[in-house]
Amino acid sequence: MKKSLPFLVVLFMLQGIIAFAQTTQEIVDKIVKEANENSQLEPLAHELMDVIGPRLVGTPQMKKAHDWAVQKYAQWGIAAENEKWGQWRGWERGITHVDLVSPRVVSLSGMQLAWSPSTPKKGLTAGMIIIPDVADSLAFQKWLPNVKGKFVMVSMMEPTGRPDYNWKEYATEESFEKMKQDRNSLNETWRERYKKTGYTTRNINEALEAAGAIGILQSRWSEGFGANKIFGANTKKIPVVDLSLEDYGLLYRMVEHGEQPIIKVMAESKELGTVPTFNTIATIPGTEFPNEYVILSAHFDSWDGATGATDNGTGTITMMEAARILKKIYPNPKRTIIVGHWGSEEQGLNGSRAFVEDHPEIVEGMQALFNQDNGTGRVVRISGQGFLNSYDYMGRWLEAAPESITKQIETTFPGSPAGGGSDYASFVAAGAPAFSLSSLNWSYFDYTWHTNLDTYDKIVFDDVRNNAILTAILAYMASEDPDRTSREKAVLHTNPRTGEQRTWPETRSPNRDGGKNE
Structure with missing residues (x-):
């Protein structure tokens, strides 16, 4: 009996879906295996936090970190560059010593x-x-x-x-x-x-x-x-x-x-004039849709009371590790994968706002952005950031990750757009689908957020490994998705305090010449 054309079409589509599912599972299994058996998180954390140290905008340590990242990406076969976006007051911390000398x-x-x-x-x-x-x-x-x-x-x-x-x-x-x-x-x-x-x-x-x-x-x-x-x-x-x-x-x-009482204070520091500020941008070119982009996002700078381990060293090494794994397991993505290490987030999202302002073509071509910047914990919350159909694509992408990772994640769709907080907000304001991979607390705000205790020993590497796996899988799924993500915005709720309709956050220009009055 001759089969009808519609039946053959359905059969062909079904075979394609099965083949994609098999390929997806193979890639996911390889990502998990690489992350667990060949993790580079510990050496990355040591080199960045222990050796380079804090990354205050305008300091030599910040520039060293940018150069280190470019070199590290080169070792993995990933092209990266430091892209200047402004300038800042140059300063370098020296020794501080305080003594009570009387009584x-x-x-x-x-x-x-x-x-x-x-x-x-x-x-x-x-x-x-x-x-x-x-x-x-x-x-x-x-x-x-x-x-x-x-x-x-x-x-x-x-x-x-x-x-x-x-x-x-x-x-x-x-x-x-x-x-x-x-x-x-x-x-x-x-x-x-x-x-x-x-x-x-x-x-x-x-x-x-x-x-x-x-x-x-x-x-x-x-x-x-x-x-x-x-x-x-x-x-x-x-x-x-x-x-x-x-x-x-x-x-x-x-x-x-x-x-x-009498005290003696020795506080050594150096003024270094005005110095350039950068974002480090790494790129894995897309093969089918090179002008569409999946962005892995984390701010690179920190305050300098300690070494910026959980704010945002852990977000930084998560994105670097995810990029390393993707380059090894998935070297020819359909869409271009960009890793953005933003400068001067701590002074007002300046690096990411500059990138949005300087690269409208990338923002226009964005498939999705994944940002991590709230401590060392495993990801437990993802919001749709006010994008009406975000559940459709984020839900599909999350389904590909192992249950051991996704079972602890609470999602809110469509959610509300962030007006600030971290660098994903710079892209959300421009109407691009950008999402925060929000993590478990680990006493973040009391003990490590902008404190003198934000050091290597506070990193929980098992949680960071989970986050690198999740990020790599989300990036893979977003790159492979046959459809572009929808940017349709949800109708925002009324502000209960004012009774007025909430509005979408507006894009803001960065401070490109800062630090003079810090």
């Missing part, structure tokens, strides 16, 4: 903030004074001459260095509640103290510097044992040093009790 001698735990001016070669030795509780801004102006020749203490003394979870485990319920009430009261009193000066924490350093202070001491506790946030100095001539909660409290109490 007793002890070395203190502290470090200068990013872009802090250097002390003289012999250091600075002086007493301290605390931001006062004055009646109003006029009274504060009258008080300001008192800072001349002194270190000014600009942070509240924390009443406890124990995180809340420690109190909750050991304290009585009454004691725990009393501590929280006392702390809340202290915080409110300190906020009022600042308010009456007429300044904020953002601009008071400039006033103190102008009034003759020789240095500024702060302690920005991150609510975890030994963890402090380390950001920028915001001064032009005098050093700004962050002290540990414990040592800041020691000095604060001595000043309060009239014991007139």
Whole structure:
């Protein structure tokens, strides 16, 4: 009996689907095998975090990291280049040493903030004074001459260095509640103290510097044992040093009790003028659709209180490892695969915003972007970022990954578009399908996000390996997908606070000439 044409067409299509499924499973199995049996994550992390170190925009270490990445990609047979997008204040951190020299001698735990001016070669030795509780801004102006020749203490003394979870485990319920009430009261009193000066924490350093202070001491506790946030100095001539909660409290109490403590601060740093800033862009060319793109995304820069291991060293090595695996297992992708290592994310997504602005043709041709930037944990959340049909393609791509990886992932479709937070938002704002591979917490915000403790030892390599496998599979599936992804936007929900319809975030231009007032 002669078979009908429609039957033959259906049979042919079915055979094609089966063949694709078999090929997909083979590729996925090879990706998993390569990731588990030949992982390069540990050596990549050591070279980047331990040897190169923190990657503050405008520092020699940032440039070393860019050059290292280009060389590493070359070893894997992947073309990469450093693409200039702007310039920044050049600065290099040196040694920080702080000692209490009177009424007793002890070395203190502290470090200068990013872009802090250097002390003289012999250091600075002086007493301290605390931001006062004055009646109003006029009274504060009258008080300001008192800072001349002194270190000014600009942070509240924390009443406890124990995180809340420690109190909750050991304290009585009454004691725990009393501590929280006392702390809340202290915080409110300190906020009022600042308010009456007429300044904020953002601009008071400039006033103190102008009034003759020789240095500024702060302690920005991150609510975890030994963890402090380390950001920028915001001064032009005098050093700004962050002290540990414990040592800041020691000095604060001595000043309060009239014991007139004296400290010596050595804070070495170098001003390097204006230096160029870069994104590192690696490319595996597409064979069938070379002008369509799958982008693996992670910011390369960090703050420099530690080595930027989980923000965003882990995202960086995830994307590098995924690219290495793809080049080995899937060397001729249908669509071009780009890896974007963005500069100056920490100052406002500058590198990725510059890329969006400079490469509209790539943004137009984007199939998908996958970004990772919130710690060392395994991926547990993916949002559709407000793209109405994102479930159709992301759902299909995720199905190809092993259940051991996908069973822990919660998805939200279509979700809402991100206005900021990390570099995928730069592409979402331009209407391109970009997604955050959001990870498990691992006490990220208290212990490693922008702190002095964000170091190699905090990396959980089993989780990062899972993320590299997931990223490689998603990139493979997005590249192989016969269809272009839809960019149709969902109708956004009403803002419950304002009652107004939410709008799609707008694209923003990067700061291409920064760091002068950091």
